[in-house]
Amino acid sequence: MNPDFRHHARAVLKQHWGYDSFRPLQEEIIVSVLERRDTLALLPTGGGKSICFQVPALVMGGLCIVVSPLIALMKDQVEHLRDRGIKAGAIYSGMRASEIQATIDNCLFDPEYRFLYVSPERLQTENFKVNFERMPVSMIAVDEAHCISQWGYDFRPPYLEIAKIRKVFPQVPVLALTATATPEVVKDIQLRLEFKTENVFQKSFKRANLTYFVVNEEDKNSRMLRIMNRYPGSGIVYVRNRKKTAETAEFLRNNGISADHYHAGLDPRERDRKQQSWMKGETRVMVSTNAFGMGIDKPDVRFVVHIDLPDTLEAYFQEAGRAGRDEKPAVAILLYDNYDIAQLKRNFTFTFPELDRVREVYRELCQSHHIELGTGEGKVFPFSMEEHARAVQMNATQYFNALKLLNNIGVILVSEHLREKSELQFKITGDQLMKYYKEKPEYESLITTILRSYSGVFTQFVNIDERLLSSRLEVSEESVIEQLKQLRSEKILSYQPQSNIPLIVFLKDRIDEKYLYFDKKIYDFRKEKAAERLDAVENYVKCDNVCRSQLLLQYFGEWDSTPCGECDVCRRNPIHRVRNKDFELISKEIKDLQQRGMTHKEILAELSKKYEEPQIVSVMRWLADH
Numbered sequence: 001m002n003p004d005f006r007h008h009a010r011a012v013l014k015q016h017w018g019y020d021s022f023r024p025l026q027e028e029i030i031v032s033v034l035e036r037r038d039t040l041a042l043l044p045t046g047g048g049k050s051i052c053f054q055v056p057a058l059v060m061g062g063l064c065i066v067v068s069p070l071i072a073l074m075k076d077q078v079e080h081l082r083d084r085g086i087k088a089g090a091i092y093s094g095m096r097a098s099e100i101q102a103t104i105d106n107c108l109f110d111p112e113y114r115f116l117y118v119s120p121e122r123l124q125t126e127n128f129k130v131n132f133e134r135m136p137v138s139m140i141a142v143d144e145a146h147c148i149s150q151w152g153y154d155f156r157p158p159y160l161e162i163a164k165i166r167k168v169f170p171q172v173p174v175l176a177l178t179a180t181a182t183p184e185v186v187k188d189i190q191l192r193l194e195f196k197t198e199n200v201f202q203k204s205f206k207r208a209n210l211t212y213f214v215v216n217e218e219d220k221n222s223r224m225l226r227i228m229n230r231y232p233g234s235g236i237v238y239v240r241n242r243k244k245t246a247e248t249a250e251f252l253r254n255n256g257i258s259a260d261h262y263h264a265g266l267d268p269r270e271r272d273r274k275q276q277s278w279m280k281g282e283t284r285v286m287v288s289t290n291a292f293g294m295g296i297d298k299p300d301v302r303f304v305v306h307i308d309l310p311d312t313l314e315a316y317f318q319e320a321g322r323a324g325r326d327e328k329p330a331v332a333i334l335l336y337d338n339y340d341i342a343q344l345k346r347n348f349t350f351t352f353p354e355l356d357r358v359r360e361v362y363r364e365l366c367q368s369h370h371i372e373l374g375t376g377e378g379k380v381f382p383f384s385m386e387e388h389a390r391a392v393q394m395n396a397t398q399y400f401n402a403l404k405l406l407n408n409i410g411v412i413l414v415s416e417h418l419r420e421k422s423e424l425q426f427k428i429t430g431d432q433l434m435k436y437y438k439e440k441p442e443y444e445s446l447i448t449t450i451l452r453s454y455s456g457v458f459t460q461f462v463n464i465d466e467r468l469l470s471s472r473l474e475v476s477e478e479s480v481i482e483q484l485k486q487l488r489s490e491k492i493l494s495y496q497p498q499s500n501i502p503l504i505v506f507l508k509d510r511i512d513e514k515y516l517y518f519d520k521k522i523y524d525f526r527k528e529k530a531a532e533r534l535d536a537v538e539n540y541v542k543c544d545n546v547c548r549s550q551l552l553l554q555y556f557g558e559w560d561s562t563p564c565g566e567c568d569v570c571r572r573n574p575i576h577r578v579r580n581k582d583f584e585l586i587s588k589e590i591k592d593l594q595q596r597g598m599t600h601k602e603i604l605a606e607l608s609k610k611y612e613e614p615q616i617v618s619v620m621r622w623l624a625d626h
Helices: 004-016 028-035 048-061 071-083 099-111 120-125 126-131 159-164 183-192 220-230 242-254 268-279 313-320 338-351 355-368 383-390 395-408 430-441 441-453 468-472 477-489 519-540 548-555 567-573 578-593 598-609 613-625
Strands: 039-042 063-067 087-089 113-118 137-142 174-178 200-202 208-215 234-238 259-261 285-288 301-306 332-335 380-382 410-414 422-425 462-464 493-497 503-506
Touching: 004 028, 004 048, 004 113, 004 430, 028 039, 028 048, 028 200, 028 441, 039 183, 048 063, 048 137, 048 174, 063 159, 063 462, 071 087, 071 113, 087 099, 099 126, 099 493, 113 120, 113 383, 120 126, 120 159, 137 159, 137 613, 174 183, 183 200, 208 395, 208 519, 208 548, 208 567, 220 242, 220 301, 220 332, 242 259, 242 285, 259 268, 268 285, 301 313, 313 332, 313 519, 313 548, 338 395, 338 519, 355 383, 355 395, 395 410, 441 468, 462 503, 468 477, 477 493, 519 548, 548 567, 578 598, 598 613
Parallel strands: 039 174, 039 200, 063 113, 063 137, 087 113, 137 174, 208 332, 234 285, 234 301, 259 285, 301 332
Antiparallel strands: 380 503, 410 503, 422 462, 422 493
16 A cells, blocks of 8 residues: 555545544545555445545546436535535536536546536436547546445446446546445445455444334324424434425424425425525424435434335435434434335335336327437426326326336436526636627626626536625626526526426437337346335334344344344343443353353353343343344
């Protein structure tokens, strides 16, 4: 190992993030990448995955390609990098051709560009492949790497393209990152990404400060109130659908709890306002679908409550893991009743719709958007899932999963809120711009205010806030928007207003639906694995004799953990009286005495000299059961 690697990495961390040291395991991962070794990093939610590729990329120089399926998260990271003076861009389906080309040009011709975030389906496009070969790529980071594994809960076939682009730069290291992966997925990720040798850094998934509870409860609202009165501080409540977020938040407010609701269908500015209010502690509780929390690092969340069952333990572990990131005590409480389990099984029947129905969905999409055979690639349209589901007489869950199958074979993409903030870029030089507003002084105030407020507007698209501009100009927001649109029509700048309308993107030209190819073998395999994950959720909520923490850790391949002593299962069993430290000591001594040939009675008599008898008996019973 080059001894300078650690020094350089710490210097970059201090320069751009202001920290003197890394979190556990981060430095080891970074050094592995700097040694140009393919690396898989498993860090739980809140473990600081982005630092693990951002720091080595800055140390190495050149361009880091970051593959991520989370458009909102990649845009957020690009903005944070730019705020730190680091040049970065993103390309994802649904962007205009001019935006894509401007981003590619920056990567090709600006040597200070350091990061290009790419959605996986963009890897398949000819434009990306041709330009990728010319880019000064120094490393490839694969976020949400479990998506490449057919064993994983969120398999995405476009991820398989990563192995193909690796062949262009065979010596460039790959860093794969994920928060949750079973042992099968860990092996499969390395296989699919063509690691030269196995190389895994895994932080234990154990969260010693986080206590898990599962409660069978008919009156969930009353129980939820009691939880919030029992545990002071900030919290999150997860529910399954958008309507329920508003209803639950209103119930909490009516009972004296400061609460708000959040889901992907809200206006981007409203979502941002709600999120900031919660982050600052002005709102105590956020009630949300799983759209809330991704990439959010609020350290002082004291409780996470689920009042609907999650689809997978992977999803539950990530959502519950948003509590207690400050390492102080926190709780994750899952409320369920018998109807919830029946509903989960019912939803499963809609998760894998018949393939003929999927073909019908594709045909209706093409017809409703007037896509003729042999045309359509790159077309983008506003999209209402409810309307299209009604058109083919499918419920929302079934229709959503039909779209996922079409997405998986790479013919369409549905993405919500591709443009959560307005963006602009000037299309003429600074000298030309000055000449323009001298000829048209009515635009001078707006143009100069933009130039004072935002940097980089001549070389890349930047996020802007029309409300901020209107405040500084002391005019209405509508007036600012109208002037920006006028400047766009005169080709002075490119301007894309924010949009909270879901979009559908046709990734390929339309073909006859009967020629859509679905691998039945893979389809059946995915269905079988999904059934196993559903069984795991049911087992988790119904199990009454294994510690909750142990159950979760065993699911992710950690079999040597001890009972937490605090969860609902531990509290119902005598073992809860034996805390972790005593448990480890007693169990070791029991095993030692057994090896010396002592009987259970003799062991009990011997250890009673040092420990309480109920503790010894509890450990003996646990060892016998496990």
